[in-house]
Amino acid sequence: MEYELFIYSTNKAEYIANRLILSDESLEYEMKIYEGSSIYIGCELFSMNIEIEDISDLDFIKESYGVNVNLCIDFQVYK
Numbered sequence: 001m002e003y004e005l006f007i008y009s010t011n012k013a014e015y016i017a018n019r020l021i022l023s024d025e026s027l028e029y030e031m032k033i034y035e036g037s038s039i040y041i042g043c044e045l046f047s048m049n050i051e052i053e054d055i056s057d058l059d060f061i062k063e064s065y066g067v068n069v070n071l072c073i074d075f076q077v078y079k
Contacts, residue, residue, distance in 0.1 A: 001077045006069040013050045049074040
C-alpha cells in the first residue's frame with residue numbers, strides 16, 4: 001500500500017526524518033539523504049521518501065483544499 005502525507009512544518013526535512021525512524025533496535029533500516037532532493041528511509045516493513053524540492057502536488061493541494069502545506073512524505077508499506 002502507498003500513502004502520501006502532506007504537512008506544514010517549520011522544521012527541516014532532516015529533523016523530521018530522524019523523528020520518524022523507529023527506535024526498535026531489532027529493526028534494521030537505511031537512511032539516504034539525496035542532497036537538496038529527498039530523504040529515503042527503508043526497512044523490511046516499509047519505506048518512506050520525504051520530498052524536499054519540486055513537490056508538484058503542493059500547489060494542487062493548496063489551491064484545491066485551501067490548506068498551507070510545504071512537505072510531502074510518501075509511505076509504502078510492504079507487509
